[in-house]
Amino acid sequence: MTRSQGSRVPQGSQTSQSSQEVQDSQNSQDSQNSQGSRDRILARIRAAVAGAPEVPVTRSYRHRVPPPAGGTPGEAVELFAERVADYRAVVHVVESARAAEVISGALARRGARRVVVPGGLPEEWARAVGAHPGGEAVPDDPPLSAAELDALDGVVTGCAAGIAETGTIVLDAGPGQGRRALTLVPDYHLCLVRAGQIVPGVPEAIAALDPLRPLTWISGPSATSDIELDRVEGVHGPRTLEVVILR
Amino acid sequence: MSGVFLGMPAFPENAAAAVQDSQLRFNLRRATRTIRGKRAAVAGELPDWAALRDAGKQIKDHTLRNLDRYLLQLEEAVTRAGGRVHWAADAAEANRIVAGLVEATGETSVVKVKSMATQEIGLNEALAERGITAYETDLAELIVQLGDDWPSHILVPAIHRNRSEIREIFRERMGEWGRPAPEGLTDDPRALAEAARLHLRERFLASEVAISGANFMIAETGTLVVLESEGNGRMCLTLPRTLISVVGIEKLLPTWRDLEVFLQLLPRSSTGERMNPYTSTWTGAAEGQEFHLVLLDNGRTAVLADEVGRQALRCIRCSACLNVCPVYERAGGHAYGSVYPGPIGAILTPQLRRSGTVASRDRLPPSATRDLDASLPYASSLCGACFEVCPVAIDIPEVLVHLRAQAPHPRAERLGMRAAGWVFDRPVRLARAQRLGGRLRRFLPRRLPGPLSAWTDTRDIPDIPAESFRDWWGRTGGGTR
Amino acid sequence: MRVALFITCVNDTLFPGTGRAVVTLLRRLGCEVAFPEAQTCCGQMHLNTGYPQEATRLARHFTDVFAGYDAVVTPSGSCAAMVREQYPRLARAAPGPSFADAVAETAPKVHDLPEFLVDVLGVTDVGASFPHRVAYHPTCHSLRGLRLGDRPARLLGGVRGLELVPLPGAEECCGFGGTFAVKNPAVSAAMCADKVHNVMATGAEVLCAADNSCLMHIGGTLRRQRAGVRVMHLAEILAATEDDPGTGRGAKAGTGSGTGAGTGAAR
The missing domain is CATH 1.20.5 (Single alpha-helices involved in coiled-coils or other helix-helix interfaces)
Structure with a gap:
């Protein structure tokens, strides 16, 4: 027509x-x-x-997700960790005091030298990014071009929320997260989630988020099922997602 | 809708050819059965799935009932957030608007996020006529575009292709469109995905204009929502300076809160995951981008006017109905002659095209898709599997039957139905017909003539009994004599 | 309980043995069975092929004929679903309240056989005996329309000597679909081929269902392929006893041929 x-x-x-x-x-x-x-x-x-x-419209579905997805924070953390791992992301659950140690350890293991750090990332985490031998924390100031981002080895960010039931991390481009391209172009994303940021389910996340900010919901590494509906991790987004949950 | 399917024969002929294609049958069977199991598992995992489904249905119906009001609210919110809103009554107008916007940037190429709406209006072809090249970036869309092929599934447009076919397409065609496939490319899905990554990487980093659709639009906030898996969507939505989104007017939700329902229903119904890898939401001109929203009617308001048919507008394009449909599994997506295949396509396509009905035959000039569209409501055994899995409870069998009543009927069938109706009007006529059948039963051929030969080609006909039930009842007093 | 039998046009004309089995079974369970002889057809074929006016005329006739019974029992899941699900829709589209009232009065009393036995009479052991290996095909309208769930399986589980074997892909349509079978013969046959393949894989002697239309389709294919599996309506198995293993068609039944769609082995 x-x-x-x-x-x-x-x-x-x-x-x-x-x-x-x-x-x-x-x-x-x-x-x-x-x-x-x-x-x-x-x-x-x-x-x-x-x-x-x-x-x-009747909303008789769960608004406040009960256990196992809800329940005590400890259970939510456990479920979140399990569900993130289901997407074949690398997951650590550690005491918050060990954040810096885990960041530099992960970057060293990965061999990620030049790593972009968004503005507003906690000082201690940012320092840890450049702490391993050859490591360098690259600030996004002035803003890096897409080509420059593509040449970097990874990115370290915090997040706005974590959703236990779906194993999802939400970024809202706020402090410590950076503009959306930062967590997209580099091939490796290390994301730190504080236990207190983890909500039980999708309704709680929607209630906590600001729709006027650009949001990126991330559930595992980039993937596709376009070939014979077989899931393959890693297409255009970061092929490796590593999540550190801070208790 | 898109011109690519013009001139296709009716569904039964297309399907008969597809059924003979054993490679296609194998690919589809494997793929649909895989996803079917995953969907059932993750939908079953939520204790409130039925309540979410009810809410999803109601929110959509409520929105459609107040669509004018919510569209105006959306327009205001998007404008307030620095976006520009355009209204397109039909495909031609939408294409004209988008081409004009691209030309205004001075660019001659765009990157695209997979979008049903832009396929429906044939945007790529329309842009090509104006000298603009549209690069599809979704892996499956890339396979379709490189292969000069048609999409055959809503979620996985290249579902009809297996890995070795995809490898051949990449090896032969990638070079014509950009970076060629790597030397020694294997048919390992990982290697194929890597080839797509390399092929598109520079294109993403250099593109100035992107075109997308959207899964949802939020009237209250002016927010658009795109769900995806690969990250090509994020590339297109984030990196280019100008973003143009073409979205059907039925994709609206009234409030931000409504997303809490649909972000649970859609991923689980669609890819069978708890959540798809990436969901992007943005409101107006985000991070300094120039943003245009093209609101598309293209037949949707006509669908809205049909009390029974309008439920098709609840569709969130999850494709769960395709994946469970026994007809789709055997006929494949191309047989439906539309970018919307499967059960939902069988009710959406004839309604959006406003053809394939007796009424449209008088109103519209003969269209090349008329016979095809008239055959689509019959492309179902009414088994009801589609209705059962639909996350917004579209009663597809109900709409199919409703559309069948509007479809033109073959003369022989009309006469046959009238005769059957006449016989059934009076029990005495039925009894006489049964006795006649009983007397002639020995003369019944093993192969029936005419349209009924379709039955005896593969099946025997039952033996006609000498005595009908009613005659037995009458003769024996219900078995008491 | 005064029960009216709605035999359906297909069973009346082609499968009278099924009707006789229903009568035998219901009487054995203490029901008084009436056969309103003015009944003809529920109108399903007309409606599903796109002829709602004819269907409405037949629906009006149906509600006239079956008004005033305690319950209406039919050995066809799809005809029961037609009355219960589609009649209210036809009534909404038809002018005047009288038809709608008649539908509201009669439609809820119409039951598919297994539903009537389990839900209304409250029995799952109907005193039947059928020492054979049986696979059950649930049929789309029973499964997704009437939502009969495991009721047929519970009834078959109560049959002495019967070995119920699971049918792979049981919930999938056999491809009959009324006029679908002739309007889209290639897809219909392909669907049936897969169904038959699954039936053969069970090693069952008998394929059972509660709808002879589907059985005519599957049985016709089995017979064409000389597959050696016969098809039987659920009523015929439930009517069979040790004294009357002839599947309840009754000694007095004369020359009935049962579900003629079956293989030669059935006779």
Whole structure:
């Protein structure tokens, strides 16, 4: 259907006008059409649903997820760790005092030398990033280009929330997390989650998050099931996700 | 909808050809059965699945009932957050708007996140006509694009291809589109995914314009939501300077809170995971990007006007219905002649195209998809497996039966149904017909003529008894004499 | 209890043995069975093929014929589902309240046989004997429409001597689907081929279901392939006893051929 309708697009006029003029006139024409279409679509909707009864919404699903997903914080941490590991991410559960030690150990094991640190990462964690031999903490200030990010060995961040039932980490580009590209382009992401940030289920996470911030929900490393619906970890996002849960 | 399927024959012919393709049958069977089991496990894991399903259905119905109000609220919120909202009544208008926006950036190529809506409107072809190249970045879409192929599944568009076919496509075609496949590429899915990563990496890092769809739009906040697995979505949504999202008007949810329902229903129904690897949400112009939202009608308001058919607009494109459908498993996605295959496609395609009905035959000029669309509501044995797994409880069999009533019927069938109705109107006529059948039973051929030969090609017909039940009852007083 | 038998047009015409088995079984369980002779067809074929007007006419006839009984029993899951699920929809689309009232009165009293036995009569051991290896195909309308769950299996579990073998992929459609079988013959046959393959894998002597339409389809394929597995309606197995192993078709039944869709082994 599109092909026959698409041929009505005015294209031939470009020879007599500069392409910029064509573009401008077309854009203003589109915004007028769009206004007309807006009214037309709204009118069609109103005609289509006129007289239809209102539909109430009942929410009888779990708002506060009970055990095993809920329960005491200890259980939530345990479930979170287990579910993150299910996605074949590397998971550590440690006392918060050991954060720096775990960060430098992980980076050394990985052989990650130049690692980007977002603004607002706790001082102690940022120092740990450059602590192993050859290690260097690279700040995103001034902002690194995509190509520069691509040349780095990894990224270390905190997060905004963790969801136990689904094993999900949520980043909201806040302090210690950086803009979205930071946790996307480098091939290795080390993420620290404080036990107090872990909520039992999706409803609690939605309630805790600010929709006006750009959010990235991460559940395991990048993956695809596009070949014979067989799950393969690692396509375009970080192929290795390492999660440190701080008790 | 998209022109790529123009001129296809009706479903039964397409399906008959597909059934003969043993490689296709094997690929589909393997893939759908894998995902079926995963979906059942993770849906069964939630004790409140039924309550989530009810809420999902109700939220969608409530939104559709108040769609005008919520769209206006969305427009205001997106604009307030620095985005620009465009309204497209049909495919041509949407394509024109998007092409104009891309041209305004001065770019001649775009990267794309997998999007059903842009396939539906044939955006890539429309952009090509204006000299703009659209690069698909989802692995399966890449396989389809490189292979000059058609998508055959909502979630996994290349489900009809197995690993060795994919390896051949990569080896032969990647070079024409960009970085060629690595030397000595094997058919290990890991190696194939790595080849796609390398092929697209530079493209992501250099692209200035991206085009996406969205899984959800939140009216209250103006937030858009994209669920994905590979990270190609994040690349497209994050790195380019300009982001254009083309979204069907039915993708709306009233409040941010409503996501708590759909972020549980969709991943579990779709990929059979507790959560998909990546979900991105953004509101307006995020992190200094230029953001355009194109709201697409393209037949949706017509669907909304049908009291029974409108439930198809609840669809969240999870594809669970495809994965359990015995007809889809054997016929494959291409047989449905639309970017929306399977059970949901069988009810969505004829409604969106507004063709395949008796009424449209009089109203519209003959369309190349008319016969195909008329056959789609019959592409089901009404087994009900699709309804059972649908996370928003779309009663697909109900809509199929509803659409069948509107479809044009073959003359012979019409006469046959009328005759059967006449016989069933009076028990005495039925009794006479049964006795006639009983007398002629010895003359019944093993192979029946005409349309009924479709039965006897593979099955025997039952022996016709000498005496019907009602005659036995009458003769024996219900077995008491 | 005064029970009306809704035999269905297919059973009436092609499978009278099933009807006789239902009568035998219900009487054995103490029911008084009536056969309203004005009954014809529920209209399922018309509705599902796209002829709702004819279906509505037949539905009106059905509600006239079956008004006033304590219960209506039918040996067809899909016909019971038609009355219970589709009649209210037809009534909503039809003008005037009288048909809607009739549907509201009659439809809830219509039961598929296994449902009637387990839920209404409250029995799972019906005193049957059938010393054979049996696989059960649950049929789509019983499984997903009427949600009969394990009721048929419990009934078969109560049959003396019967060995119930699990059928792989039991919940999958056999590919009959009414006119689907002739409108999409290639897919229908492919679905049935897989069903038959699964039946053969069980090593069962008998494939049982509570709907002769599906059995006609599967049995017709089995017979074409000379597979040596016969098909039987659930009612015929439940009606069979040690004294009357002839599957309850009854000594007085004359020349009935039972489910003629079965293999030669059935006769």
